[in-house]
Amino acid sequence: MTTEQRIGQVANYVDERTGAAAWMKKNLQKVFPDHWSFLLGEVALYSFVILLLSGTYLTFWFDPSAREVIYEGSYAPLEGVQMSAAYASTLHISFEVRGGLLMRQIHHWAALIFMAAIVAHLMRVFFTGAFRKPREGNWIIGIGLLTLGIVEGFLGYSLPDDLLSGTGIRIAEAIIQAIPVVGSYLSYFAFGGAFPGEAFIPRIYIVHVLLLPGAFLALITAHLMMVWYQKHTQFPGPGRTEKNVVGYPLMPVYMAKAGGFFFIVFGVTAFISAVASINPIWLYGPYTPGQITAGSQPDWYMGWLDGLVRMAPPLETYFFGYTISWNILIPGLIVPGILFTGMALYPFIESWITGDKREHHLLDRPRNAPNRTALGAMSITFMLVALINGGNDLIATHFDLSINQIMWATRIGIIVLPPLAFVITKRLCLSLQRADRELVLHGRETGRLLRLPHGEFVEVHEPISPEKAYLLTSHEQAPPLALPEVDGRGVKRAGALRNKLRSRMSVAHSEAVPKVSTDDLKEIEHH
Amino acid sequence: MSNEIEAIKDPGLPAHVHRKADHDPVAAKRAERQVAILFGISSVGTVLLIASFFIPEDIFIFVPVMGSQNAHQLGLGLGMAISLFFIGMGAIHWAKTLMPDQEVIAYRHELRSEDVDRKEFVVAVKDGVEASGIGRRSLIKRSLGAALGLSALSPILLLRDLGPLPGNDLKETSWKAGTYLVTDPGDRRIRASDLEVGSVAQVLPESDDPEHRKLNDIAKDAVLLIRLRPEEFNLDAERLSWTHEGIIAFSKICSHMGCAVALYEQQTKHLLCPCHQSTFDVTRAAKVIFGPAARPLPQLNISVDGEGFLVARTPFSEPVGPSFWGRISS
Ligand code: HEM
Ligand code: FES
Numbered sequence: 018m019t020t021e022q023r024i025g026q027v028a029n030y031v032d033e034r035t036g037a038a039a040w041m042k043k044n045l046q047k048v049f050p051d052h053w054s055f056l057l058g059e060v061a062l063y064s065f066v067i068l069l070l071s072g073t074y075l076t077f078w079f080d081p082s083a084r085e086v087i088y089e090g091s092y093a094p095l096e097g098v099q100m101s102a103a104y105a106s107t108l109h110i111s112f113e114v115r116g117g118l119l120m121r122q123i124h125h126w127a128a129l130i131f132m133a134a135i136v137a138h139l140m141r142v143f144f145t146g147a148f149r150k151p152r153e154g155n156w157i158i159g160i161g162l163l164t165l166g167i168v169e170g171f172l173g174y175s176l177p178d179d180l181l182s183g184t185g186i187r188i189a190e191a192i193i194q195a196i197p198v199v200g201s202y203l204s205y206f207a208f209g210g211a212f213p214g215e216a217f218i219p220r221i222y223i224v225h226v227l228l229l230p231g232a233f234l235a236l237i238t239a240h241l242m243m244v245w246y247q248k249h250t251q252f253p254g255p256g257r258t259e260k261n262v263v264g265y266p267l268m269p270v271y272m273a274k275a276g277g278f279f280f281i282v283f284g285v286t287a288f289i290s291a292v293a294s295i296n297p298i299w300l301y302g303p304y305t306p307g308q309i310t311a312g313s314q315p316d317w318y319m320g321w322l323d324g325l326v327r328m329a330p331p332l333e334t335y336f337f338g339y340t341i342s343w344n345i346l347i348p349g350l351i352v353p354g355i356l357f358t359g360m361a362l363y364p365f366i367e368s369w370i371t372g373d374k375r376e377h378h379l380l381d382r383p384r385n386a387p388n389r390t391a392l393g394a395m396s397i398t399f400m401l402v403a404l405i406n407g408g409n410d411l412i413a414t415h416f417d418l419s420i421n422q423i424m425w426a427t428r429i430g431i432i433v434l435p436p437l438a439f440v441i442t443k444r445l446c447l448s449l450q451r452a453d454r455e456l457v458l459h460g461r462e463t464g465r466l467l468r469l470p471h472g473e474f475v476e477v478h479e480p481i482s483p484e485k486a487y488l489l490t491s492h493e494q495a496p497p498l499a500l501p502e503v504d505g506r507g508v509k510r511a512g513a514l515r516n517k518l519r520s521r522m523s524v525a526h527s528e529a530v531p532k533v534s535t536d537d538l539k540e541i542e543h544h
Numbered sequence: 545m546s547n548e549i550e551a552i553k554d555p556g557l558p559a560h561v562h563r564k565a566d567h568d569p570v571a572a573k574r575a576e577r578q579v580a581i582l583f584g585i586s587s588v589g590t591v592l593l594i595a596s597f598f599i600p601e602d603i604f605i606f607v608p609v610m611g612s613q614n615a616h617q618l619g620l621g622l623g624m625a626i627s628l629f630f631i632g633m634g635a636i637h638w639a640k641t642l643m644p645d646q647e648v649i650a651y652r653h654e655l656r657s658e659d660v661d662r663k664e665f666v667v668a669v670k671d672g673v674e675a676s677g678i679g680r681r682s683l684i685k686r687s688l689g690a691a692l693g694l695s696a697l698s699p700i701l702l703l704r705d706l707g708p709l710p711g712n713d714l715k716e717t718s719w720k721a722g723t724y725l726v727t728d729p730g731d732r733r734i735r736a737s738d739l740e741v742g743s744v745a746q747v748l749p750e751s752d753d754p755e756h757r758k759l760n761d762i763a764k765d766a767v768l769l770i771r772l773r774p775e776e777f778n779l780d781a782e783r784l785s786w787t788h789e790g791i792i793a794f795s796k797i798c799s800h801m802g803c804a805v806a807l808y809e810q811q812t813k814h815l816l817c818p819c820h821q822s823t824f825d826v827t828r829a830a831k832v833i834f835g836p837a838a839r840p841l842p843q844l845n846i847s848v849d850g851e852g853f854l855v856a857r858t859p860f861s862e863p864v865g866p867s868f869w870g871r872i873s874s
Contacts, residue, residue: 201714280629307728311806342838
């Protein structure tokens with residue numbers, strides 16, 4: 018029997034029971050556009066698969082229990098020390114299970130790569146405007162995945178119950194406890210009583226290995242189904258329109274590349290885990306609330322939160338005998354709440370400002386959306402300043418600065434630098450637009466000098482290709498919304514203030530260097 | 545509106561450029577061999593992994609840059625990395641050199657349904673709602689709403705036993721009037737003379753069962769003793785009376801978020817919390833001089849018994865640890 022016949026038989030068997038052949042035929046030829054930045058989401062997906070595999074491996078030995086045991090394993094420095102079963106079993110995985118340490122490190126490195134890939138993917142989607150209609154839902158799912166990822170990672174590194182992770186849990190407990198009115202109740206419910214208690218590790222374990230992975234699977238499935246159904250966005254360029262998708266068919270090229278890429282991500286993660294140690298919990302010792310390791314650092318995706326908490330002013334208010342800890346609530350709940358809500362709503366905010374309710378499948382070049390790009394740069398700057406302050410103790414010892422200096426620099430920086438980043442980025446985008454315009458009008462500088470008959474030197478400009486000229490001019494330049502504050506009869510319209518705000522933002526949003534038209538080119542030719 | 549000016553025309557997809565392997569059988573054969581070599585390297589990686597599994601765990605080898613490395617761990621990791629990475633490389637090289645590289649075009653269809661379908665959908669929903677009668681029968685609507693709302697209470701109720709209510713738990717520690725201060729670790733009573741000027745010690749309340757201290761207790765009971773020269777204090781009369789011969793006792797649990805305030809700077813007489821760098825001035829009753837903490841560390845009132853052992857004169861006068869809503873209410 019030839020291969021073809023065999024495939025035919027299987028297909029026949031399945032199709033007669035499901036009618037899937039027509040659907041499969043269409044979808045095996047599904048076209049995927051190619052661009053390096055489209056790989057970022059894939060890295061996140063593959064690291065998630067790696068996390069599932071390595072995490073399941075760890076569950077075979079990890080004992081999620083706060084039960085006190087005396088250590089009798091092979092790591093001599095901790096011989097005879099009292100510790101929780103969770104910590105002891107993590108030591109066991111690290112020192113006695115062959116391949117256990119490698120798997121622990123793969124799991125932890127994969128978690129860091131997972132979060133980094135999600136953030137990078139999110140930036141790609143943001144800066145190219147891929148979140149616009151009809152993809153707002155997928156943007157929100159993405160923000161959900163980012164948020165859950167932060168929680169999942171935090172719970173994960175809390176599990177081994179070492180001195181570092183216990184300190185992290187202590188801080189999480191303090192944040193819960195600071196919630197007005199119900200904080201101490203919530204904390205007692207979460208911990209099954211006072212901190213640290215014995216209930217928390219088993220509880221977060223089931224959240225870490227079942228509840229959240231389940232939520233991830235559901236959200237990722239929905240995310241990918243939407244990508245599939247709505248088809249991938251593509252970058253602008255000759256031959257690419259809002260109405261088509263240019264790329265490679267799923268079978269075989271995209272399958273081979275994506276499948277191969279999974280192995281590459283896994284291989285690179287294994288390589289890093291083979292050569293770079295991470296979270297050496299045996300050096301920290303078991304958790305006890307009376308001690309702490311110097312230079313306590315959370316994983317990087319929590320670092321910005323830690324940095325915000327560190328720079329918060331020492332503010333508490335007391336009224337009628339009740340306490341509100343602004344120093345915890347503002348950096349720990351309010352600011353992150355605003356940031357993440359704002360991020361989730363951004364597609365709707367932008368479409369409200371521009372009044373644009375159309376579908377978009379062609380991506381923006383970031384320079385052609387200066388306002389959005391500047392907003393992104395501003396948010397990143399905010400996060401970076403916070404993150405830097407999260408490592409202020411390390412920076413202080415490394416660069417011989419005092420912590421006070423860094424703290425004050427970041428306290429001021431977090432207010433001053435983001436707006437500055439906004440202004441600079443916006444200008445940069447506009448000058449890049451200007452450069453594009455010059456390029457289309459006058460061509461590329463060749464560096465060759467030409468001597469004119471009367472002795473003057475001029476640089477030879479070479480016209481750019483029609484493809485390039487099209488790429489640099491194919492974007493849309495929408496005028497700002499015209500929202501009159503008064504109606505036809507000179508009466509102030511309802512919601513005048515809102516309209517004014519919207520108009521202002523719309524004007525800022527549509528600021529641009531006019532792109533080159535054919536008329537411009539003709540005019541040049543005449544000269 | 546924006547496109548009133550005439551835009552530059554789309555020249556269309558650039559012409560496809562063929563690769564060498566597309567028309568040259570020799571190049572194609574070479575590419576095939578390259579792919580096979582990549583897959584072969586992967587298999588070598590797996591062999592390395594299997595071999596490393598049997599390397600005893602106590603063998604260390606020197607690797608330039610990385611220093612001394614455990615051969616077993618390194619071999620396992622590198623073997624796995626090689627075996628996976630080169631499967632990926634092989635697959636991608638295969639796709640790039642031998643699979644069709646001509647970009648194809650697919651067309652998008654507007655996601656929006658046809659107008660007829662949309663209208664009929666609205667009608668279908670309306671008909672369904674009408675057929676159920678939920679709009680007309682307000683008694684059903686209201687009672688259903690109430691029932692659903694009420695049923696949502698049951699999970700809240702059923703989760704009640706997740707933990708006890710805090711009660712006064714957060715406000716109390718094991719320190720009572722007359723509790724001896726004991727060393728941690730060691731659980732020995734302390735004389736003032738055991739502590740030199742300028743030194744620090746961590747102490748706990750004396751316990752009947754020091755072998756089995758609960759972490760829950762340590763989380764509230766941990767105390768730091770610091771000894772200065774008495775004239776170095778800058779305290780009001782009451783707080784000064786809480787010290788003994790220059791020995792002052794503070795809760796070690798940070799008033800910010802509860803980390804252990806573990807760093808003492810002898811020269812400045814500052815206590816520093818490594819979590820968020822709140823800094824407390826020991827000479828001024830642990831007043832916050834830097835960082836996010838809003839309150840001083842609670843001070844423990846100490847004295848000595850007849851034999852000169854340090855002892856708490858009263859419990860803490862305020863709750864220790866991070867703030868909470870009802871912290872100072874009675
Ligand atoms: C997005 C998904 C996940 C993230 C971000 C994540 C993150 C982490 C992190 C950072 C650790 C600490 C590792 C260490 O240094 O010891 C950890 C531990 C652990 N994770 Fe995950 N994880 C994820 C999914 C899973 C899944 C799906 C499972 C199991 C089915 C799992 C099982 C475990 C176990 C048993 C531990 C404790 C063992 C140990 O720490 O050695 N994880 N996780
Ligand atoms: S817990 Fe001590 S400074 Fe935050």
